[in-house]
Amino acid sequence: MRTKRAAVLTMAAIMGISLVGCQTGGTTPASGTETGSTGETSGEKNLFGYDEPVTIKVGYAVVNDFEWYGGESFTDNTWVNLYKEHNIIPEILYEVDRSQWETKLSTAIMSGNYPDVFKVKPNDFVSYANTGVAGDITAALEEYASDELKAYLASDGGMALQSVTVDGKIYGLPVIGSSYDTVPLMFIRQDWLDKLELDMPETMEELKAVAHAFTYDDPDGNGKADTYGLALNGVDILNSGNGDVNAIFNAYNAYPGNDGLSMVTGADGKVTWGGTNAEGMKAGLAFLQDLYQDGALAKDFITMDSEAIFEEAGSGRCGIWFGPTWGGMNPAKDLLASNPDVHITSAPVPDGLNQGGSKALLISAVSGVYCVSAMCENPEVLIKLANLNVDKIGSPDSEEEYNMYFGDYANYSGWKASLLHLEVPNKNYDNYLKMSAALESGDSSQLNTEQISKLAMITAYLDAHEAGSIDAADTTISGGISNYTIFCDPQGSYAAIHRLVQEDRLINSAYNAFQTATMSENSATLKKLTVETIVKIITGDSVDSYDTFLNSWYALGGESAIAEAQEWADANGY
Amino acid sequence: MPMGIRSMKQKYRNKTDQLFFHGMLLLPVVLLFIYHILPIPAGILMAFQNFQPMKGFLGSDFIGFQNFRKLALLPDTFPALRNTLMIAVWKVIGNLVIPVTFALLLNEVRVTWFKRTVQTITYLPYFLSWVILSGIMIQFLSPGSAATSPGLFNALLMKLHIIENPVYFLGTNGTFRQTMVISDIWKNFGYNTIIYLAALTGIDPTLYEAAAVDGAGRIKQTLHITLPGIAPFIALMTILAIGNILNAGFDQIFNLYNPAVYASGDIIDTLVYRLGLVNRQYSLSAAVGLLRSVVSCILVLTGYKLADQFAGYKIW
Numbered sequence: 001m002r003t004k005r006a007a008v009l010t011m012a013a014i015m016g017i018s019l020v021g022c023q024t025g026g027t028t029p030a031s032g033t034e035t036g037s038t039g040e041t042s043g044e045k046n047l048f049g050y051d052e053p054v055t056i057k058v059g060y061a062v063v064n065d066f067e068w069y070g071g072e073s074f075t076d077n078t079w080v081n082l083y084k085e086h087n088i089i090p091e092i093l094y095e096v097d098r099s100q101w102e103t104k105l106s107t108a109i110m111s112g113n114y115p116d117v118f119k120v121k122p123n124d125f126v127s128y129a130n131t132g133v134a135g136d137i138t139a140a141l142e143e144y145a146s147d148e149l150k151a152y153l154a155s156d157g158g159m160a161l162q163s164v165t166v167d168g169k170i171y172g173l174p175v176i177g178s179s180y181d182t183v184p185l186m187f188i189r190q191d192w193l194d195k196l197e198l199d200m201p202e203t204m205e206e207l208k209a210v211a212h213a214f215t216y217d218d219p220d221g222n223g224k225a226d227t228y229g230l231a232l233n234g235v236d237i238l239n240s241g242n243g244d245v246n247a248i249f250n251a252y253n254a255y256p257g258n259d260g261l262s263m264v265t266g267a268d269g270k271v272t273w274g275g276t277n278a279e280g281m282k283a284g285l286a287f288l289q290d291l292y293q294d295g296a297l298a299k300d301f302i303t304m305d306s307e308a309i310f311e312e313a314g315s316g317r318c319g320i321w322f323g324p325t326w327g328g329m330n331p332a333k334d335l336l337a338s339n340p341d342v343h344i345t346s347a348p349v350p351d352g353l354n355q356g357g358s359k360a361l362l363i364s365a366v367s368g369v370y371c372v373s374a375m376c377e378n379p380e381v382l383i384k385l386a387n388l389n390v391d392k393i394g395s396p397d398s399e400e401e402y403n404m405y406f407g408d409y410a411n412y413s414g415w416k417a418s419l420l421h422l423e424v425p426n427k428n429y430d431n432y433l434k435m436s437a438a439l440e441s442g443d444s445s446q447l448n449t450e451q452i453s454k455l456a457m458i459t460a461y462l463d464a465h466e467a468g469s470i471d472a473a474d475t476t477i478s479g480g481i482s483n484y485t486i487f488c489d490p491q492g493s494y495a496a497i498h499r500l501v502q503e504d505r506l507i508n509s510a511y512n513a514f515q516t517a518t519m520s521e522n523s524a525t526l527k528k529l530t531v532e533t534i535v536k537i538i539t540g541d542s543v544d545s546y547d548t549f550l551n552s553w554y555a556l557g558g559e560s561a562i563a564e565a566q567e568w569a570d571a572n573g574y
Numbered sequence: 575m576p577m578g579i580r581s582m583k584q585k586y587r588n589k590t591d592q593l594f595f596h597g598m599l600l601l602p603v604v605l606l607f608i609y610h611i612l613p614i615p616a617g618i619l620m621a622f623q624n625f626q627p628m629k630g631f632l633g634s635d636f637i638g639f640q641n642f643r644k645l646a647l648l649p650d651t652f653p654a655l656r657n658t659l660m661i662a663v664w665k666v667i668g669n670l671v672i673p674v675t676f677a678l679l680l681n682e683v684r685v686t687w688f689k690r691t692v693q694t695i696t697y698l699p700y701f702l703s704w705v706i707l708s709g710i711m712i713q714f715l716s717p718g719s720a721a722t723s724p725g726l727f728n729a730l731l732m733k734l735h736i737i738e739n740p741v742y743f744l745g746t747n748g749t750f751r752q753t754m755v756i757s758d759i760w761k762n763f764g765y766n767t768i769i770y771l772a773a774l775t776g777i778d779p780t781l782y783e784a785a786a787v788d789g790a791g792r793i794k795q796t797l798h799i800t801l802p803g804i805a806p807f808i809a810l811m812t813i814l815a816i817g818n819i820l821n822a823g824f825d826q827i828f829n830l831y832n833p834a835v836y837a838s839g840d841i842i843d844t845l846v847y848r849l850g851l852v853n854r855q856y857s858l859s860a861a862v863g864l865l866r867s868v869v870s871c872i873l874v875l876t877g878y879k880l881a882d883q884f885a886g887y888k889i890w
Contacts, residue, residue: 132628228720302745317721
């Protein structure tokens, strides 16, 4: 054994570590950890794959706006081919819609036959780590993480890595996303506002007037009563996607949160649930109740799901909806075919309290955790997949490589097809700052590959729009308008985020750890009660029934959840 | 045809083909064993454990009746039980009365092509899954918004002046359960009718001839020959249905319910789904399942006893 390891070290020293498309230095010495995995026969430490084929079980949960481009499929796409090139052979256990992600995974785990590599929601992570579903990756991470991956994990000062450490062991790779991406914003049909000669609503009173006008003043000018103001996702009314109702409450300083358990610092300085601000919640509910009575909130919002919100907005029926930064992408793309002049703009949530602008809640930047099954014989495969990801996505070598792995909406389906996707933290905010500056100055020398490629699409769309020659079937043009609504429109979604940042209108969550076991045990009951109460009040129950609800909410585990959050905040000096 | 020849033929056929038919039965029996019988001990065990998938059935800790105590304290348990019973009882009754009536009526139709056509059309919805049907129903029963007109069903009711304003069938507690029951009957009655039609063909035609000679009209024939003739089937179907009395139909309700109708639409199955799959409290949901199985078992046995007593019907 000893001689063998010595031989390995020598060989590595002689050959140097030369790996495809990667610039890792040979700084990490082979530690004493047993590699013990199949395919580790050759001398050098392969950070990206294996020398012999290793099969891993995987499960796909794809978002509903995902499309395959260029004839790609689950078994044949740039990512799968890259994995295969590195002798990582994915064996697909299931392919489901994103909405089935957690239940499918939970069922698979229950059956004992579950994916080797899987992503979990932060709130579910602790129970997966505690119950031995997720494997310990401490040693594998130490040994196989590329320098780029290490830099990624250190990018937030190691906070995210700390949160996936349970009893001193690391059980997963945190996705350090960008909190900005999920801040709820208002999306509105600017072309309708212009047609009716209305201003962008800045207060909730103005929003009410605009919603009414969108419903009864024929904003699309076709002479038919086929439009309305606001759409909400009534089936899943507190969610992080399009049709989220949180925004309405944010206007009145109330923050129930998309998991129904957002913690904020209350007026008395103590940690509390963002929905305990009864005054604010009631004001938001009264606002929605009025809109519902008026018809400006879709009468049939109760049976609308996230898919339906896309459809309502994308078919030109609804003029206002709330959602995260990407909320305008698909509707803009869909509307382009029938209306080349469509213009979807975003703004921070209007102000309900005349306090000079509503405030948005920033939730933890960790949007998910990638885990490896405790039963997987090659736990280091998770690290290798992550190395591949940060290499191809974080620092693509060429525009072609960027297009292949990030996706170009024409030939390559991109990152959504990958098994593991770690975003560059706050990447989109950076994209906004650089791309909007470059569009204005015409100087693209500061842009990276991704930004150049996106800006090219946006310019193509803008040029075509100017020339009046929009071809909605052209993926460059539709990709252009999608990206324009996010990055380059002076009234786009990141411009709205920028405004929130500049005006210091973002407040931090008072609880930044993952949910404790008791929290996550009670969360479904609490959320059910919350959404039920919200929908009932919007459709006609007395606004004051919110007080009764709050009493039950405290009794059903809410009180202990708040106490646990307070305990955490005290311990962590918040 | 004299009875003697018929039964002789039957006997002859039984002897030669029995092995073949039993062979055909093997696969379903194996599947039934694997998916229904095998999990029973595991499920019972889990209900009394704090089950953790990685520790398995043998490694998880026993916690006695703690899961059941927790269940009794859960605010959702009793509404779910009530909703399940209300929806399931009406489904059992509706799925019995409507197909029997329809089969009797259809049996009187003498125009073959008409009979066949009606049978096929009513059978169609049975083949659609609730996932698809729910999408259709949401459109069909929509009350409309400022941008869209009411769905077909509301439009029809308004044209007929049965209602003045569109009703939000899937978004109102007052109509949700009824909508579930009626749509379930609508989906299944074509299929159930076929079972009764098959039973009807088994009635000896000579009985009708004899009754006609005795001066019995159509209605008398139905009451005294047809109904007693299919009574065993009705009893069988009822007993089978009673076993499902705590099963209000997960597929249907899960695809159609929403926060506005949680109060009337949350059933045991959706509760188990939330607890077990969404919240990963596997043991708690196993406890609900066990409770339901015990109740169903008692009901089936009672139903069987009653059927034996009143209809003289025995399955085993």
